Amino acid sequence: MVREFNIVIAGVGGQGTILMTEILGKAATIEGLKVRGSEILGMAVRGGPVSSTIRVGSEIHGPLVPEGKGDVLVGLEPTEALRNITYLSKNGIAVINTRPIIPYTVPLGLTKYPHIKNVLETLKRKSRSVIAFDATKLAKEAGTPVVVNMVMLGALSGTGKLPIKNETLKKVMKAHFSKEMARINIKAFDLGFEVSRNLAKRN
Amino acid sequence: MLRDLAKGLPGERVFLLGNEAIARGAMEGGVQIAAAYPGTPSTEILETLAQASKHLGLYVEWSTNEKVALEVALGASICGLRAMASMKHVGVNVAHDSLMTAGYMGVKGGLVVVSADDVRAWSSQNEQDNRFTAKQAYLPVLEPSNVQEAKDWTADAFELSEKFNQVFMLRTVTRINHARGDVTLGKLPKKHRKGVFRKDPSWLTHVPTTARKNRPLMIQRFKKISQAVNRLPYNSLELVDEAKLGVIACGLSYAYTLEATKWLGLDGKVSLLKVGTTHPIPEDLVKRLLSSVEEVLVVEELEPFVELHVKAIAGEENIKIKVHGKDLIPLIGELSTRKVTEALAELTKAKLPIDFSRLDQLRKETAPLIPSRPPALCPGCPHRASFYAIKTAAKSVAKNYGVEPIYPGDIGCYSLAVAPPLETVDTLISMGASIGVANGLAHVVRAPILACIGDSTFFHAGIPPLINAVYNHAKITVIVLDNLTTAMTGFQPHPGSGFTATGVKTTQLKAENVAKGCGVRFVEVADPFDSRGAIDIVQRALMFEGPSLVVFRRKCTLMELQEKRKRGEKVVPYIVDAEKCKQCGVCIKTFACPAIIKKDKNYAIDDLLCTGCGFCAEICPYEAIHLRGKEHGERI
Numbered sequence: 001m002v003r004e005f006n007i008v009i010a011g012v013g014g015q016g017t018i019l020m021t022e023i024l025g026k027a028a029t030i031e032g033l034k035v036r037g038s039e040i041l042g043m044a045v046r047g048g049p050v051s052s053t054i055r056v057g058s059e060i061h062g063p064l065v066p067e068g069k070g071d072v073l074v075g076l077e078p079t080e081a082l083r084n085i086t087y088l089s090k091n092g093i094a095v096i097n098t099r100p101i102i103p104y105t106v107p108l109g110l111t112k113y114p115h116i117k118n119v120l121e122t123l124k125r126k127s128r129s130v131i132a133f134d135a136t137k138l139a140k141e142a143g144t145p146v147v148v149n150m151v152m153l154g155a156l157s158g159t160g161k162l163p164i165k166n167e168t169l170k171k172v173m174k175a176h177f178s179k180e181m182a183r184i185n186i187k188a189f190d191l192g193f194e195v196s197r198n199l200a201k202r203n
Numbered sequence: 204m205l206r207d208l209a210k211g212l213p214g215e216r217v218f219l220l221g222n223e224a225i226a227r228g229a230m231e232g233g234v235q236i237a238a239a240y241p242g243t244p245s246t247e248i249l250e251t252l253a254q255a256s257k258h259l260g261l262y263v264e265w266s267t268n269e270k271v272a273l274e275v276a277l278g279a280s281i282c283g284l285r286a287m288a289s290m291k292h293v294g295v296n297v298a299h300d301s302l303m304t305a306g307y308m309g310v311k312g313g314l315v316v317v318s319a320d321d322v323r324a325w326s327s328q329n330e331q332d333n334r335f336t337a338k339q340a341y342l343p344v345l346e347p348s349n350v351q352e353a354k355d356w357t358a359d360a361f362e363l364s365e366k367f368n369q370v371f372m373l374r375t376v377t378r379i380n381h382a383r384g385d386v387t388l389g390k391l392p393k394k395h396r397k398g399v400f401r402k403d404p405s406w407l408t409h410v411p412t413t414a415r416k417n418r419p420l421m422i423q424r425f426k427k428i429s430q431a432v433n434r435l436p437y438n439s440l441e442l443v444d445e446a447k448l449g450v451i452a453c454g455l456s457y458a459y460t461l462e463a464t465k466w467l468g469l470d471g472k473v474s475l476l477k478v479g480t481t482h483p484i485p486e487d488l489v490k491r492l493l494s495s496v497e498e499v500l501v502v503e504e505l506e507p508f509v510e511l512h513v514k515a516i517a518g519e520e521n522i523k524i525k526v527h528g529k530d531l532i533p534l535i536g537e538l539s540t541r542k543v544t545e546a547l548a549e550l551t552k553a554k555l556p557i558d559f560s561r562l563d564q565l566r567k568e569t570a571p572l573i574p575s576r577p578p579a580l581c582p583g584c585p586h587r588a589s590f591y592a593i594k595t596a597a598k599s600v601a602k603n604y605g606v607e608p609i610y611p612g613d614i615g616c617y618s619l620a621v622a623p624p625l626e627t628v629d630t631l632i633s634m635g636a637s638i639g640v641a642n643g644l645a646h647v648v649r650a651p652i653l654a655c656i657g658d659s660t661f662f663h664a665g666i667p668p669l670i671n672a673v674y675n676h677a678k679i680t681v682i683v684l685d686n687l688t689t690a691m692t693g694f695q696p697h698p699g700s701g702f703t704a705t706g707v708k709t710t711q712l713k714a715e716n717v718a719k720g721c722g723v724r725f726v727e728v729a730d731p732f733d734s735r736g737a738i739d740i741v742q743r744a745l746m747f748e749g750p751s752l753v754v755f756r757r758k759c760t761l762m763e764l765q766e767k768r769k770r771g772e773k774v775v776p777y778i779v780d781a782e783k784c785k786q787c788g789v790c791i792k793t794f795a796c797p798a799i800i801k802k803d804k805n806y807a808i809d810d811l812l813c814t815g816c817g818f819c820a821e822i823c824p825y826e827a828i829h830l831r832g833k834e835h836g837e838r839i
Binding site: 012013021022025026028029033034035036037038039040046047048049054059060061062063064066067068069079080082083085086090102103104105106107108110111112113114118119122126145 | 216217218325348349350377378379381382383384385455457458459461462465466539540541544557559562563565566569571572573574575576577578579580581616619622623624791792795796797799800801811
């Protein structure tokens with residue numbers, strides 16, 4: 001049985017970070033794993049940064065991933081991944097959606113959004129392994145950009161590190177969504193899984 | 204999506220949110236009446252109970268505020284039913300008046316108050332350690348360390364409350380309420396009690412003689428509880444032979460402590476006292492720990508509550524020992540495994556498992572690449588349009604005064620208007636304080652004063668200060684931002700919504716009628732999306748000689764969209780006509796809807812975010828924004 005596996009999911013309010021956490025947690029529970037997690041709701045859902053954690057294993061207790069102990073950092077938005085980079089362990093993997101979401105403060109001239117290349121290069125320099133791709137594009141391919149969270153869930157599994165089976169995740173997805181939405185979400189999951197698995201092989 | 208937990212079978216393992224677990228615990232503990240006012244991080248407790256209410260035959264309500272919620276629960280307890288009131292930490296302040304006397308009275312049916320303390324003020328105006336409130340009211344406190352305990356201990360709290368004849372407090376922190384974990388369900392009770400009210404003024408009528416009679420009884424009961432907690436399973440002492448260090452870990456801190464000791468290789472090398480009853484603390488267990496080690500570290504979130512009690516015990520018992528706590532465990536921010544690890548490493552001189560300074564360095568290095576991302580009012584939010592009109596009107600009237608208008612603000616989604624470009628929240632203190640503070644300002648400064656308050660907040664605490672303005676001639680304008688729901692916490696109904704927590708249709712109160720009844724002589728209703736009309740109303744309200752009130756009414760956009768989706772209606776977004784757009788930037792500089800984006804110099808509308816409200820088209824000076832598929836700006 002896995003002793004400790006830590007996932008940090010970072011994104012922007014409205015991207016479906018929490019749903020991703022729920023699906024992971026339910027699937028882990030079905031597989032008989034001990035699960036802990038946490039999330040921040042409230043003010044943060046109004047377009048602010050959202051982060052959540054999911055931890056599985058026999059040696060976990062607290063709801064939060066300790067800094068420097070994350071096995072996978074899933075970034076639904078590149079700068080949000082960077083905001084949480086200190087959670088990643090030395091050998092951790094960062095799985096990143098390269099599509100930026102520009103805060104409303106940028107056109108107002110109150111803050112600057114960095115050059116995306118710069119963000120990705122920093123992420124690559126600071127973590128051992130990075131799987132980065134345009135997940136929003138794949139979500140659109142699956143049917144709608146809102147399923148970007150399921151593309152990223154697939155990508156998380158595509159790393160080969162997740163101690164939860166795809167079939168269990170899909171079972172939970174089928175129970176959660178209506179038939180048509182389940183089909184789109186599972187398609188998104190599969191697309192993310194394939195891309196991530198191929199990129200992981202190259203790393 | 205919260206699930207109907209009444210259907211969970213005993214022994215079943217489910218993945219639950221902390222608040223769902225607390226709700227299930229209440230069901231298992233035989234709760235029959237539950238009342239609350241929404242507030243992060245407590246809201247989902249009552250929502251989950253509301254869902255289960257029909258199946259289990261519970262009475263569940265959203266009360267107008269936390270004081271009323273507690274009193275509803277108290278009324279049920281007096282009649283012998285088990286009852287619960289759940290609230291966020293600042294809600295306990297609202298309930299405080301009745302809570303204090305409830306402590307004197309004790310209970311008939313088990314009564315549990317949940318205080319959800321929002322550590323780090325993720326979604327609050329302050330941070331509070333309500334164990335101090337519990338102490339003042341002589342209430343015992345249970346503080347779970349994980350989601351399973353949150354469920355189990357809530358269930359137990361009802362039994363304990365009856366056994367010891369006292370109101371019990373379940374104190375949680377955000378990382379329990381909004382933590383998730385696998386939970387094994389217990390049994391649901393089959394029998395329901397029937398409530399009976401028996402007159403007993405010597406117990407229930409707190410005239411001074413009753414208070415004087417009940418106080419020694421309350422103190423006696425508390426002494427019994429103080430003895431009993433040493434044997435209750437919520438506390439446990441693991442003494443390690445020859446350990447020099449003892450750790451006292453309270454509530455959730457126990458989880459961090461277990462991980463920190465393991466990470467440092469100290470597990471099995473320090474003596475550990477887990478404290479689940481943080482008030483009163485298990486004195487006998489504390490004494491045993493203090494006499495067996497050379498140093499002690501108290502780990503707890505927020506204030507040094509247990510630490511002070513441990514120090515008192517050490518002094519009283521004349522045990523010469525150094526008691527550490529907030530000298531090593533930060534007073535500021537949430538606790539974490541890292542913080543406990545660092546404190547333990549400093550005490551034991553153990554080597555840190557990883558180089559934390561490297562992580563701090565990394566954070567510093569990457570900071571310039573991370574944009575600030577403040578939360579914002581949603582695209583299409585009527586509040587943004589309301590504030591646009593309020594500000595425009597106030598500025599024009601302010602010219603007569605020669606000073607800027609003042610906007611005392613309140614608590615809800617509309618608090619977000621503090622940010623540029625709206626900047627219409629000059630104060631934010633507590634529920635209802637917009638109108639209260641406006642009263643004070645009116646007697647001090649000569650300026651247009653616009654107290655802006657949401658619908659739910661108005662019913663919660665806005666009415667007494669409104670009456671005060673009428674009574675004491677405070678020349679203020681109250682703006683009620685009515686979106687027909689408690690939006691910030693996730694669309695809970697309130698007295699202005701027309702239905703209850705369990706979806707039952709009810710009288711729909713209107714703020715304008717309340718204001719008229721309170722004696723306000725200028726009362727009008729505006730449509731946020733009719734800016735010209737709204738500006739005119741606010742101007743006239745500001746010019747009125749006495750207190751005035753304007754209701755801005757539009758359903759919350761998120762609810763509106765949800766209903767549209769259900770009806771199968773499509774949202775038609777607006778677009779920017781690149782030829783007509785002069786790049787003046789008025790739309791962003793004065794309105795800043797997140798759906799309006801700028802690519803290089805060109806303005807555009809994100810069709811995924813646009814809700815089709817059309818307000819930007821109305822304020823564009825060049826008529827460059829129109830509905831997709833329409834040549835000219837024609838609003839729907």
